[in-house]
Amino acid sequence: MSSTTKIAVTTAVVVCLTAAASAGLFAVSSLYNFAADEPHFPWVSATLEMMRERSIDTRAAKFVVPDLSEPGRVVQGAGNYAAMCASCHLAPGAESSELSRGLYPQPPNLSKQKVDSAHAFWVIKHGVKASGMPAWGRSMDDESIWNLVAFLQKLPQMDDPQYDQAVGSSGGHSHAGEHEAGGQDAGHGTEGHVMEGPTHSEEAQTAIQTHTHANGKVHTHPPAPSMHQGRPASAGATASHP
Numbered sequence: 001m002s003s004t005t006k007i008a009v010t011t012a013v014v015v016c017l018t019a020a021a022s023a024g025l026f027a028v029s030s031l032y033n034f035a036a037d038e039p040h041f042p043w044v045s046a047t048l049e050m051m052r053e054r055s056i057d058t059r060a061a062k063f064v065v066p067d068l069s070e071p072g073r074v075v076q077g078a079g080n081y082a083a084m085c086a087s088c089h090l091a092p093g094a095e096s097s098e099l100s101r102g103l104y105p106q107p108p109n110l111s112k113q114k115v116d117s118a119h120a121f122w123v124i125k126h127g128v129k130a131s132g133m134p135a136w137g138r139s140m141d142d143e144s145i146w147n148l149v150a151f152l153q154k155l156p157q158m159d160d161p162q163y164d165q166a167v168g169s170s171g172g173h174s175h176a177g178e179h180e181a182g183g184q185d186a187g188h189g190t191e192g193h194v195m196e197g198p199t200h201s202e203e204a205q206t207a208i209q210t211h212t213h214a215n216g217k218v219h220t221h222p223p224a225p226s227m228h229q230g231r232p233a234s235a236g237a238t239a240s241h242p
Contacts, residue, residue, distance in 0.1 A: 036104040066146055068149060069150075078151050078170040080147070080151075081148060082167040092155070092163045107131075110155055114152075114156050125140075125145050140177055147175075
């Protein structure tokens, strides 16, 4: 090995060791602020977003999306969205909620953007680390998740009354669930792992959805009743604006 090569190798080793030591010192220094009300550095956000999207897209590509146009799918998905998703991902006309304002990264407003079906299924089923997005696949069967995805395809075209009518006619919060942590991926079956009935608390099922419009007015949607509570008196429940 020539002296030039030795110098180059030695320099590379020193640089790598210095970088590793610096990274280690930074990691234990408490200098990085993990508070949710202080954003990441732009390069950190960009790197994490790139890694997240590539990871999800790769894993979601294996799913075969079923026919999501069946009205029954959208109906059931509406009740589960109101009970499980709207407090973070909002309803038509909403600009924010107490939860969405406090989360970092901010959850997307799904009433304003259409999502890729396979991508949405994977995210709902498996959740996203360090984002506040739960892995609903631990309590929901695949069919119920696809029904929720079907509703998400219709949501951006809905206005307030249409959303309230969809939720009111849905029968409320209802889905089967996976017994085993992690469950089964779509296409691999869930036989033997399904339990009947809602799996969340009555408080969550009957919680009133409240959010704030851009003009400062508070908008309240009626709660989504559970299946064993029966349908609401009126299928076309309307929103109230104090």
